[in-house]
Amino acid sequence: MSTFDDRERAFEAKFARDEDMAFRITARRNKLLGQWAAAKMGLTPEETDAYAKAVVQADFEEAGDEDVIRKLLGDMLAANVEIDDATVRRAIEEQTVEARRQLMESK
Known part of the structure; x- marks a missing residue:
């Protein structure tokens, strides 16, 4: 039974890591989207x-x-x-890839 319990804990830990990474990617993507949109709107660095x-x-x-x-x-x-x-949906796809790349490089 110990092997089964260990396997279950490993799957639960992997699921938690995957969910955390998905959250981080989405948050980074949204920040990048905000910067992209701000550049198109001509906002100042503080406004961006x-x-x-x-x-x-x-x-x-x-x-x-x-x-x-x-x-x-x-x-x-x-x-x-x-x-x-x-155009916005395409930007979401592009920024998702960029966010994932940035997070992978930071590890």
Whole structure:
């Protein structure tokens, strides 16, 4: 029974690590998305930092990426930046890859 218990604990630990990494990747991605959008809107460095944090916070409104997409589209359209849903979704994919790369390099 000890081997089974050890295996179960190992699977639980791996699951916890994987979930933690997924959370970190999403948070880093959202920060990068905020910086990307801020550059398109022409924000100052101070405004960029605040905006990136706001995008990270927006992701806690509901599960999935729709809350972040709504925020980015709404803010960018309000700032008279021509953007569409497909461009934002493509940026999400690109920034996810970049966030994963950054986190892997930092380990």
